[in-house]
Amino acid sequence: MKVPVLLFHDVSPDAAGKAPGITIAPERFREIIAWLAAHGYTGISARDWLNAQNRKGTLPEKPIVITFDDAYASITEYALPILQSHGFRATVFVVSGLIGGASEWDAHTWRPLPLMDAEQIRAWAASGIEFGSHSRNHCDLTTLTESDLLRETATSQDELASIVGSPIMSFAYPYGSHNKAIRQIVSQKYSLAFTVVKGVVTPDIDPMLCCRIEVLPNYSPLRVGLYLRLASSARLLRSIRLVRPLLLPRFRTVQR
16 A cells, blocks of 8 residues: 655744754644545654555555654644644654754754753654654754764764663654665664655555655645645656646745
8 A cells, every 4th residue: 555654844833043844833724634534545754654554454445654853842732732633643744852942953044942841752652653763853864874873873862762762663864864874774773764755655665765745934735735646646746836836825945
């Protein structure tokens, strides 16, 4: 079964001074999730999908993996409760070295944002939200030595596992940056790793190259639905990028 994966970052009513393209208004997020539920989708975590592939669980009729990168504290107020109200699950990718701190990787250009603390992570994990690693310090992994890379991946996994009390199975590459050597190291610790390339996950996908559809602040529910319809075809996704300037307004963003 082809399963789409959505990528969100910050959900908050305040976008002032933040990195462009990361903050979705709570009402827009609510509309998107309501649209998904009304069209028969059920939000699942990356672990739910992995368990189904390993015959340790089953998937709902129309599953969709919901993911959040960076673990901004705002999602505990404006996003996760909305998912919970629809019976949706999700995976949140955490920068483990900055838990309870702020998004320091943005400080040189944009306003740093508060990140989830250990208590919040522990509480939402108990409510069924999966937590994965987004490295330890949100570095561009392609710039690191092998020893630093091991620290960013393995140490992050251990730190998160000690908080949630269960193994950490999933990883998301900071800025979407990776190469063959990085994927090999990540594969030694994690069962799944996520990129920012549009597409779906399938049983025969490289587990270190899981695709996601990033949802930007100006995406309406119908636009998200369009990408879901096209997601199973890489050719169609390339086509929509070409005609997008003619059909829909663009939103400037940065890879995270």
